[in-house]
Each structure stands twice: as C-alpha cells, then as structure tokens.
Amino acid sequence: MLQMAITGILCGALLGFVMQxxxxxxxxxxxxxxxxxDNRMFYALLVAxxxxxxxxxxxxEAGAFEYTAGQFPLWATIAGAFIFGIGIILAGGCATxxxxxxGExxxxxxxxxAFYMLMAAIMKSGPxxxxxxxxxxxxxxxxxIADTFGINxxxxxIPFVALVAFIVYRELRKPRVKIPGLKPxxxxxxxxxxxxxWNPYVTAILIGLIATLAWPLSAASGRIFGLGITTPSANILQFLVTGxxxxxxxxxFLVMGILFGSYFAAKMSGEFRLRTPDTKTVVRSSGGGILMGFGASLAGGCSIGNGLVMTSMMTWSGWVALVFMILGTWTASYFVFVRPSKKRAVARA
Structure with a gap:
C-alpha cells in the first residue's frame, strides 16, 4: 500500500504540475x-x-506488462463522449x-x-x-484497431507518429506572434x-512521458492501466462513505497527486487564489459536473482515459470518443458562447 501511495501521488503530482x-x-x-x-492545443494532445x-x-514488447483491449461498446461510447463534451464546457474544464x-x-x-465524483459513483456502484x-x-x-484489420x-x-511530427513541424515554421510580458x-x-x-508541444511531450510512466507504476500495484480519472474519482467518494x-x-492516489501538484505549481507561480463564483457559474458548474460523471462513466473514460490513453492504445473507443467529445464541446460552445454573442451583437445594432 505504501509503495502504491508513493508512486501514485508522485506521478499525479508531476501530471498536475505540468498541466498547471x-x-x-x-x-x-x-x-x-x-x-x-486555433488547433494548437489539439495538436499538442496528438503529440502526447x-x-x-x-x-x-x-x-x-519488453514484457513489462500485458494489455488486452477488450470489446468495443460503440453506442455507449458515442453517447457518453458527446454528453461528456457538453459537460466540460459547462463545468469550465475536463476531468483532469x-x-x-x-488546485489553483x-x-x-x-x-x-464534487458533482462529477458523485455522478460517477452513482453510475459505477450506485443506483x-x-x-x-x-x-x-x-x-x-x-x-x-490493429486486431480488427489483422495487422501489427x-x-x-509509426504512420501516426510521422503524421504528428509533420503537423508540429509545419506549425513551428509559422511566424510566431510575440506576446509582450512582464519583466521577469x-x-x-x-x-x-x-x-x-511553456511551449504547448514541450508540455505535451512531458505529459506523454508521464502517461507512459503511469503504466508500469500502476501495473506494479496490480492495476493494468495508465492515467485514469473517472473511476478513481468515484472511488474516493465511495471510500469516504463506506470506508x-x-x-x-x-x-x-494519482488523482490526489494531481491536486497536490497543481496547488504547488500555482502557489509557486503566484497563480493560486480563492475565486468565488457567482450563482450562474455555480449552477452551470454543478450541471457540468453531473454531465461529466454521467458521460464519462457511460463512455468508459474521460478526456484522459479515452482521449489520451485509449487513443494511444490505438483503440476504436479512444478515437471514436475523442471525435464525439469534440463534437459535444462544439455543440455546447455554440449555445453557451456563440449564440449569446450573436444576440448581443444584434441587440447593439
């Protein structure tokens, strides 16, 4: 238990620090x-x-652990990922x-x-x-995907890595817009x-390395998976209730480490401060958390579990979830940001 706690918290702290x-x-x-x-953050995700x-x-291949992808729940993945995408816009952030x-x-x-953890627990072990x-x-x-087509x-x-390298190379060749900053x-x-x-691609490389490290550390404890947020978040609430x-x-321990790492990063960089939301934000955050917990549980993963981990494992669920997660965020963005902006523009005209 002690070794599991130490490695989980340290890996999570690294992830929280780098992400923050x-x-x-x-x-x-x-x-x-x-x-x-602006596709830079999406390209950064592809790098990771x-x-x-x-x-x-x-x-x-080195025999560090074995992994089997299992079967593909198509319709649950599509519906859950789309709902999760709506939820993260309302909540103002994905699971991680x-x-x-x-922590900020x-x-x-x-x-x-809180509502994300609650809904995930309800979906995974509750009513x-x-x-x-x-x-x-x-x-x-x-x-x-490889087994579907019968290929290695x-x-x-390899083609995916080559494609991502080409995209990043093309992006780095574009003229950089210098943003004036404060004197260091x-x-x-x-x-x-x-x-x-921080450069987003450097950040992505670090996240990819941490995500890789998570696999053998997690496997050593008997959990054959990498980074994961939804089930561990639900487990925390279940433990607090049942003991x-x-x-x-x-x-x-991983998700607890994310909180500690981001707090340390925010505190040291002067970005930590308590910010109280207004009533509208409270309602929106609550609803977003509920949709996140529901969607991630239905899809079998969140933006990290599906969007980062299962995509890297070259699974259908990972890539299908990523597509419908993005479509969900775009749908919610239209109603939360674009449509109100158009209405305000018409009212001022």
Missing part, C-alpha cells in the same frame, strides 16, 4: 478549435498521444482540468468536481450501476518552472 504550468486544458483547446479556429503510444507499446484547476483555488471547479452495465453491454467486436499495431503507431522577477530554473510561458479500503487503488 503548461495550461494544458483540453476543454479550452476543443472550444478554441471551433470558436477561434504519439509519445505515449511509442512508450507503452515498447514497454509491452477540473482537478488541477481546483477555483471554487467553481471544486463544485464541478445507476446496472444501467451503466446494460448500456455498455452491446458491443460490435474487438476494441483494438506498429503499422498504426525570477531567474534560472525558477524562471523556467514558475514564470516562463472500504478495497476500492483504494493506484488511480486514487
């Missing part, structure tokens, strides 16, 4: 693809997926983003996190547990870690 300092927010990234036509894919499949923003002192994120099982029971075959997984990983107050390593704006130590696994 790198402002790695998939909710904002998906939203910006639609509203601002590529790094993890190479790392994890090398570990599997909500954890690390809670955003009380709205605390509220979204809706049987509904979740039945909704995810209809499957359409193997979840592994490296025939998917720190020097050396302190300036780099706690003050300098059952059997539900405490490596993932629980």
């Amino acid at each position: 300092r790198g402002r790695f927010c998939l909710t904002g990234g998906f939203r910006d693809m639609y509203i601002a036509k 997926i590529a790094v993890q894919a190479v790392g994890v499949f090398l570990l599997i 983003g909500t954890w690390y923003r809670a 002192g955003l009380i709205g994120s605390w509220i979204a996190l 809706l547990a049987q509904f979740t099982v039945e909704a995810r029971t209809p499957v359409v075959g193997t979840d592994s 997984v490296w025939f998917l990983v 107050k720190k020097t050396g390593l302190a300036h780099i870690l706690f003050e300098k704006r 059952d130590l059997d539900i405490i696994n490596w993932g629980v």
